[in-house]
Amino acid sequence: MNLFPLTLFGETWRFSTNSLSVFFALTATLVGALTLLWSVPALKDEPRKNGFYIFFGLLWLGIIGLLFSGHLLLIFLFWTMIAAAARGFIGFRRTEEETTAAKLTLRVMMAGSLLMLLGFVLVYFQAGTFDLSRLSHIPGGFKLNHLTFVLIALGILSAAAIFPFHAWLTKASAAPAPVNAFLNSVVPIAGLYLFIRLFYGTLMPPDNTIYLSILLLLSSLAAGFAALRENNLKRLLAYSTIGQLSLVYFALSLFTVWSGLTGIAVFILAHTLGKSGLFLTAGIVENQTNENDIRKIGGYFKSQPFLAGLFLVCAFSVIGVPPFLGFWGVDSLLEASFVTNKLLFGFLGITACGLGLVYLLRAFHSVFLGQEKILFRKEVPTLFYVSVSILAFLSLFLGLWPNLILRLF
């Protein structure tokens, strides 16, 4: 289905939809809306809150635009828009630390998008079109060469915060919790979608892309191990995002997991719901104590058992403990690896699960158990609980009845 065909420079710049883009758009909008709901009480006294809402809107628009683009230049346009909006979004409070992080984000993402543009231009020279539907109809498929593939992949990975392009995400953890929730859960959807949209069906990747898989594997393990000794709660969660996303990209980079695409979609949904829930929970703690160091906070289980429960549900869903939603993602990823006889991948997937279990339970242990160190200052606004509860509820409910989602595809 094509939306708004616009002919410009002899090319039809069209929007298009498919089941994956609709699914991701719904996810992004739902989680984005819940993040906004959370931000209302949190940013009540923030002098520059208008910047937050404006850049939030632009970022969301960029993601939605990307999800429905059917033309390589439109993709580039929205990708750049995401980069620019992320810069404003991270730095909206204009503190020094956040501005540095925001500038770094802009540089990394813009460099990535220029590489991507270069790749797209190379595609144009070979195929004579930027139109995705025409590219996918080339008989025998359009085979990328290694250079083009690497350029496009680097463009995607730089915004997906994969090692060694991840520094902007960990630095951005200085920004307020809703910013981080959105950056860690919704923004990665754009890159993942683009990777699937381009390399599964439209452009055929070159034969041997093992270098990409190795990089992603290294990124996943390094982020997991680094999270084990990280003491800043939000940065720990950011490392967890890097680790999990690298794992998903690793699965995708094997280019054999057609049967596992559903599983990857579920995994991404679980990550989006769970990770934003975790960041918003961390945000509640930060909002109440002004402290992010897990060695300095602790013992909130007694006063806030409900909050602890929400954190655990989201954490279990992100890691993939049965019967939470994330489990079905892990289940399908492992299925893909065993069906294609990639035992090593299955083993590494489980290792990543194990690392996730350790660092998230460590975070839980130090934030919620033990002695209560810094007391909560005031009443927790109800809206905080409402939005996190919905995220946690969905993680559990969809996990108990996974067919509600699996049937969509």
Next chain:
Amino acid sequence: MIAIFGPFIFAFLAAVMPGKTKKYLALAGSLAAFLGALSCGSFLVPFKISVLGTSSAFSINPDNLSFIFATLIGLLAFLATFFSFDYIKEREGYYYGFLLTFIGAMEGAVLAGNFLTLFFFWELMTAASYFLIIFDRTKQAESAGKKYFLMTGLLSLVMLFSIFGLRFAPTISPTTYNLFLLGFLIAAGVKAGIVPLHSWLPEAHPAAPSPVSALLSGVMIKVGIYLLIRVLYPLLMPGPNWQFIISFLGAVTILVGVINALAQHDLKRLLAFHSISQVGYIILGIGCGTGLGLAGGIFHVINHALFKGLLFLISGVILTVYGTRDLDKISGLFRKLPLTFAACLVASLSISGIPPFNGFASKWIIYQALIAKATPGAYFFLAAAMFGSALTLASFLKVLAGIFFGNFRAPKNLVSEKVEQGVPFGFPLAFLSLLCIVLGIWPNLVLKPFILPVVENLFGPVTLPGLYSSSLATGLLIIALLLGLLLFFLLSFRVRRTETYIGGEEASTEMAFPATHFYKTIEDGPLAGYYRREAEGKLDLYFWGARIKNFLSLWSTRLISFNKK
């Protein structure tokens, strides 16, 4: 279903209800577990392959192997909960809630109808028992709990690899077969405490409250054995090589456990090492790959649960009364705690495999299975097992003599010894001792109706060639003992009784010489180097795992944070 959900419902109630009702709710919950498990007996399916499916739906499907384990768990859970009444007393807090969750999860794990359900309950069991181990909130308990949780929780994840492999792999080649079996062996082994995955056991068992130790050692490590039997026997029938590896692990486990036990001065740590060693016998039986071996292994599971549960409860009595578990400090409790002494005597003789107690009955079957295999390896393992049994006796003489004999030394705050006569302490001790004796004299009470059907379904009819008529032997033994007592009383008027003197001075308690000192020769002997390394943690997988983890996370942080510092 009652067996699993009964405890959960009562766990919730016990967590919510205030004050005194908690413990009665807990007792009701554990009773529900026991009766629920017993009631499974009426709708059992025979032991067969299809029971543990690989689908991902939630399912409960007991067969007659799970029935044995579930009933055993229910029985010991009931007694341990009852024992907790006087042991935990006022400081209950969340204790009963987690205890019941733990019980329910164990029942769930053995009654599960597929691997994913089993895995779910398995990890729930780990989590609930973690909170029970750290219940005392001491530093030692916290570090033991952390070690336990990390070792068993994480290594159990390896099981997922095998579960998904079995579920999804289109064909099973020899390589994948070995990998899957190894995955299950690691997961089951870390729970059961097979060397070299055993090092959480001697820390977690002493740290936990005694009734919890009784459950951990009596039944929780048996859930690991259950998984091993389950995957080995109908599913991944091991060939001769795997049989050898598993038996070898069993023999090593027996020796490592018992040699470490000899050097212990902490009663519960000593018992924990004996748990490791006894698990070795079970593994040895299972690894035989014959009907007789499996029957002996399952029977030893039951017997070990009874006598080791009993021993840990006894340690609870001593800890309550005397306030310490240090064998160097306790002595002369015989006159204070006669009932506990009797129970301890029964349990010690059982665990050492002295006829006519139950430990002998099952070890005897395992020995026969090894003899029947008649391979050089089997004879070697037989020798190791018998040697281990002798060392077990040596180690328990230390316990018996150290705790109960000698001059009584009053500790700082001695709790009234009347506590052992209270029903919550007295009943579980008496009941378990009675069971140890009954199963020793009439092993066929459980062997014929429960264990043999499981085994015969797999291996065809099993004959027990060397099963002697133990009731006759026991009768003769009792007559001999009575004659001995008669002689003692008849002749006792001729014996002169005096005070004890040392070097011409009256022996005071300061001069007393704890029984552990007699074992100094062992500690300083040729194995001294081994004991030193063990104490330093150099032989501990956890120690090396932690080092590797620290190394990797340090370098990952350096790599990923672009930080030169």
